[in-house]
Amino acid sequence: MKIQIKTIFSSIALSALLVGCNSKPTSEMDAFIDDLMGKMTLEEKIGQLNLPVTGEIVTGQAKSSDVAQQISEGKVGGLFNLKGADRIREMQELAVNNSRLGIPLLFGMDVIHGYETVFPIPLALSCSWNMETIEKTARMAAIEASEGGICWTFSPMVDISRDPRWGRVAEGSGEDPYLGGEIARAMVRGYQGDLTRNDEILACVKHFALYGASEAGRDYNTVDMSRIRMYNEYFEPYKAAVEEGAGSVMASFNEIDGIPATGNKWLLTEVLRNQWGFDGFVVTDYTGIYEMIAHGMGDMAEVSKLALEAGVDMDMVSDGFVGTLAQSVAEGKVSEATIDQACRRMLEAKYKLGLFENPYKYCEERKEAPAYSLQERKDFARKAATESFVLLKNEGNLLPLKKQGSVAVIGPLGNTKANMPGTWSVATIMDSAVTVVEGLQRVLGDQVTVRYAKGSNLMSDAAYEQRATMFGRELGRDNRSDEALLNEALQVARQSDVIIATLGEASEMSGECSSRTELNIPDVQRRLLEKLLATGKPVVLVLFAGRPMTLTWEAEHVPAILNAWFGGTETGLALADVLFGDANPSGKLTMTFPKNVGQIPIYYAHKNTGRPLIGPWFEKFKSNYIDIDNEPLYPFGYGLSYTNFSYDNFTLDKAEMGVNDVINAQVTITNTGKYDGAEIVQLYIRDMVGSVTRPVKELKGFQKIFLKAGESRTVNFEINADMLKFYNSDLDFVCEPGDFEVMIGANSRDVESLPFVLK
Numbered sequence: 001m002k003i004q005i006k007t008i009f010s011s012i013a014l015s016a017l018l019v020g021c022n023s024k025p026t027s028e029m030d031a032f033i034d035d036l037m038g039k040m041t042l043e044e045k046i047g048q049l050n051l052p053v054t055g056e057i058v059t060g061q062a063k064s065s066d067v068a069q070q071i072s073e074g075k076v077g078g079l080f081n082l083k084g085a086d087r088i089r090e091m092q093e094l095a096v097n098n099s100r101l102g103i104p105l106l107f108g109m110d111v112i113h114g115y116e117t118v119f120p121i122p123l124a125l126s127c128s129w130n131m132e133t134i135e136k137t138a139r140m141a142a143i144e145a146s147e148g149g150i151c152w153t154f155s156p157m158v159d160i161s162r163d164p165r166w167g168r169v170a171e172g173s174g175e176d177p178y179l180g181g182e183i184a185r186a187m188v189r190g191y192q193g194d195l196t197r198n199d200e201i202l203a204c205v206k207h208f209a210l211y212g213a214s215e216a217g218r219d220y221n222t223v224d225m226s227r228i229r230m231y232n233e234y235f236e237p238y239k240a241a242v243e244e245g246a247g248s249v250m251a252s253f254n255e256i257d258g259i260p261a262t263g264n265k266w267l268l269t270e271v272l273r274n275q276w277g278f279d280g281f282v283v284t285d286y287t288g289i290y291e292m293i294a295h296g297m298g299d300m301a302e303v304s305k306l307a308l309e310a311g312v313d314m315d316m317v318s319d320g321f322v323g324t325l326a327q328s329v330a331e332g333k334v335s336e337a338t339i340d341q342a343c344r345r346m347l348e349a350k351y352k353l354g355l356f357e358n359p360y361k362y363c364e365e366r367k368e369a370p371a372y373s374l375q376e377r378k379d380f381a382r383k384a385a386t387e388s389f390v391l392l393k394n395e396g397n398l399l400p401l402k403k404q405g406s407v408a409v410i411g412p413l414g415n416t417k418a419n420m421p422g423t424w425s426v427a428t429i430m431d432s433a434v435t436v437v438e439g440l441q442r443v444l445g446d447q448v449t450v451r452y453a454k455g456s457n458l459m460s461d462a463a464y465e466q467r468a469t470m471f472g473r474e475l476g477r478d479n480r481s482d483e484a485l486l487n488e489a490l491q492v493a494r495q496s497d498v499i500i501a502t503l504g505e506a507s508e509m510s511g512e513c514s515s516r517t518e519l520n521i522p523d524v525q526r527r528l529l530e531k532l533l534a535t536g537k538p539v540v541l542v543l544f545a546g547r548p549m550t551l552t553w554e555a556e557h558v559p560a561i562l563n564a565w566f567g568g569t570e571t572g573l574a575l576a577d578v579l580f581g582d583a584n585p586s587g588k589l590t591m592t593f594p595k596n597v598g599q600i601p602i603y604y605a606h607k608n609t610g611r612p613l614i615g616p617w618f619e620k621f622k623s624n625y626i627d628i629d630n631e632p633l634y635p636f637g638y639g640l641s642y643t644n645f646s647y648d649n650f651t652l653d654k655a656e657m658g659v660n661d662v663i664n665a666q667v668t669i670t671n672t673g674k675y676d677g678a679e680i681v682q683l684y685i686r687d688m689v690g691s692v693t694r695p696v697k698e699l700k701g702f703q704k705i706f707l708k709a710g711e712s713r714t715v716n717f718e719i720n721a722d723m724l725k726f727y728n729s730d731l732d733f734v735c736e737p738g739d740f741e742v743m744i745g746a747n748s749r750d751v752e753s754l755p756f757v758l759k
């Protein structure tokens with residue numbers, strides 16, 4: 001017999017009366033779910049734990065299953081990667097009208113940096129250090145995705161990573177746990193709000209945990225890390241997202257302490273639920289349960305049991321739960337109570353989203369105008385992109401360019417729409433992206449003549465280019481010879497006053513399964529760059545990349561370098577704004593740029609070691625290399641502006657503090673240049689002596705301030721004892737009395753420091 005939602009509701013009142021006699025309801029929600037679960041068969045409960053993929057948008061290895069049939073049988077809890085409210089409504093109707101209990105489905109998607117309007121990739125956005133901007137992009141993404149029927153996004157991705165070989169650094173916020181934590185909070189707030197409106201969607205913090213520490217930067221690879229390091233350097237952003245109320249968590253592919261995260265009870269139950277108080281649901285990553293067979297953890301029945309008992313509530317794509325759990329219960333291997341617990345969490349999520357009240361909440365035609373119009377979203381994407389670009393070099397103030405004469409845009413990334421949005425723009429309409437050439441033409445009109453030549457393919461090696469441009473983000477390979485492409489470009493370049501070299505990676509060279517062992521600009525593009533420089537014309541390198549690249553040669557030879565990452569749909573316009581001075585760049589790096597791949601992992605918050613190199617490179621029997629110094633090419637926190645900022649009068653209001661006191665650290669920043677601009681003032685702290693070794697500095701505060709040319713402002717940071725805490729060898733979060741150093745500066749390298757004491 002089919003029980004409609006309405007019937008379920010009408011029975012709540014009754015059950016609320018009845019429950020008083022046996023179990024005590026903690027809330028209306030509990031009473032509702034108790035009642036519903038009382039009607040569910042074991043198979044239906046297991047069905048709630050199942051998240052198949054439809055294959056309509058591809059984000060993993062395709063799997064075919066008859067999803068419609070499964071939905072009708074009550075064997076599906078949610079679906080992901082469906083685009084369009086009508087399509088989603090169709091599937092929801094199947095669940096509501098055709099399954100016995102009519103329980104609505106969750107509809108998820110990888111809305112990682114926007115839906116149709118795409119914002120800069122997360123690594124780029126993090127370089128804005130602007131929490132309001134970041135929160136607003138998440139808010140706008142939620143509005144757009146929810147208009148398309150989506151109620152759940154697999155974001156924020158908060159994996160700390162210090163290895164740019166790993167392509168997925170593009171999806172995260174870089175190397176720093178504190179900054180990463182602040183960004184995680186902003187994104188959860190932006191997506192979820194208070195989850196009452198139909199334009200607020202459930203966040204999913206991922207990939208829990210440590211996915212960014214995969215060995216050799218190879219995707220899906222092994223992770224091995226001490227617990228003290230997990231707690232001090234990698235857990236903070238996940239914990240911050242949980243504290244902010246993230247409704248779901250995704251288990252990562254990698255192992256932790258020898259047990260895959262998907263089956264790791266210590267991680268998913270002890271840390272996540274018992275220590276951090278998480279009360280949402282845990283979903284696996286794509287085929288995470290199935291992959292435990294290859295990890296060597298057992299057959300499908302065993303790994304499914306392992307995952308469930310570890311704390312997984314929802315199985316993404318493995319079919320492990322629907323395929324094996326009923327039998328395991330029958331054989332007495334898995335308790336029904338464990339399944340009940342997971343099922344309850346899934347129903348709670350649906351309840352909190354309001355899907356029981358209205359299963360079509362997210363796919364109904366909206367009566368009111370959206371909080372932001374499409375044009376407002378686009379304008380904001382453009383602004384966010386200008387904030388995310390990082391100016392790495394600007395010799396002789398080549399930038400900003402004057403709005404006169406002519407420019408030559410040269411390079412394989414200068415006129416390609418598909419490569420502007422960046423990895424994880426699965427729902428966008430590629431044609432709506434603005435290329436560099438288009439952006440310059442639209443912003444500059446007849447003021448500047450804009451010419452374009454491709455100059456080279458992405459790589460000479462067609463097979464490599466094919467691997468690097470999968471998923472339909474092709475550049476359109478030009479079949480002319482390298483020589484012919486180069487000659488054409490040189491001709492175009494010679495006719496123009498300035499060359500804008502648009503080089504780097506295609507967008508699919510970062511993101512999932514896009515690890516690289518060399519991080520240089522591909523050879524054929526480098527050769528093009530050399531020839532462009534040899535023309536004697538001024539060259540601005542606009543670098544497209546989803547990761548820190550090794551730019552040692554470029555830093556020496558090219559006068560101006562703007563790291564554009566992948567700036568989203570409005571990239572071309574944002575680049576025109578910045579290159580021609582309508583916007584002043586203010587982005588600062590959130591990942592260290594190495595000089596070469598051999599320095600990786602390289603990060604600013606490293607330990608001192610017992611043999612630190614104090615003098616200049618090289619010293620025998622010190623911790624250094626014989627072939628290169630220890631310094632990065634560009635440090636964490638680094639980025640230039642068209643103006644200059646001076647840092648003066650750095651003071652502390654006292655030199656000692658107790659655990660309940662604060663010290664005020666002040667510094668006066670002056671915009672000493674000709675342009676108005678924003679500066680990101682950074683505060684670092686070093687614990688000089690500890691019961692365990694402590695990093696040479698750790699970011700503990702930052703402020704992004706806007707100063708008009710000539711303007712000064714005194715910035716104040718309050719230092720309190722919480723900022724001095726760390727996990728000790730018992731994994732207790734403590735601060736220890738003793739000597740500290742506080743540093744303030746424009747990046748992690750160029751700081752001034754003052755000592756203070758915690759009594």
Ligand code: BGC
Binds near residue numbers: 059060110154206285
């Ligand atoms: C990725 C996740 C993503 C999921 C669903 C996986 O391969 O690791 O980040 O959310 O697919 O598309």
